[in-house]
Amino acid sequence: MKPKKRLKSIAKMTDDCATLLQKLVRVKAADSDGICSCVTCGKRAHWKEMQGGHFIERGRLATKLVEENIHPQCPGCNCFRMKMSSCVLDYRRYMVEVYGEEGVTDLEDLSRTTKKHTRSDLVEMKIDLSKRLKELGC
Numbered sequence: 488m489k490p491k492k493r494l495k496s497i498a499k500m501t502d503d504c505a506t507l508l509q510k511l512v513r514v515k516a517a518d519s520d521g522i523c524s525c526v527t528c529g530k531r532a533h534w535k536e537m538q539g540g541h542f543i544e545r546g547r548l549a550t551k552l553v554e555e556n557i558h559p560q561c562p563g564c565n566c567f568r569m570k571m572s573s574c575v576l577d578y579r580r581y582m583v584e585v586y587g588e589e590g591v592t593d594l595e596d597l598s599r600t601t602k603k604h605t606r607s608d609l610v611e612m613k614i615d616l617s618k619r620l621k622e623l624g625c
């Protein structure tokens with residue numbers, strides 16, 4: 488008997504979308520030379536050397552795939568400095584400048600909910616993100 492093709496798990500599909508989103512925010516922020524700035528320390532580098540850093544940690548499922556929750560960060564900030572409150576506060580300051588206090592509070596409230604993504608949501612999102620990346624030349 489031929490083994491049935493196994494569907495990807497929701498968790499795996501969520502991670503696939505997060506990866507695309509983390510790429511998209513960097514490409515979107517980059518200038519014509521491909522350079523973008525880390526939102527927490529200001530370091531400038533090519534988007535390929537940067538990471539897509541979550542404001543609210545990616546462990547929170549409800550905001551893991553929210554585009555406004557992800558911005559370019561250098562690896563130092565994303566991997567290490569975000570463990571320090573000073574860096575988190577720098578990120579929050581940036582968020583307030585861009586989205587306003589209300590926008591940031593809405594995002595924080597959303598992160599505390601148990602919103603779940605369905606398989607069809609994720610399929611659609613992946614198609615949309617791939618299309619947008621392609622339009623940006625990636």
Ligand SMILES: [Zn+2]
Pocket residue numbers: 525526527528529530560561562563564565
């Ligand atoms: Zn940085």
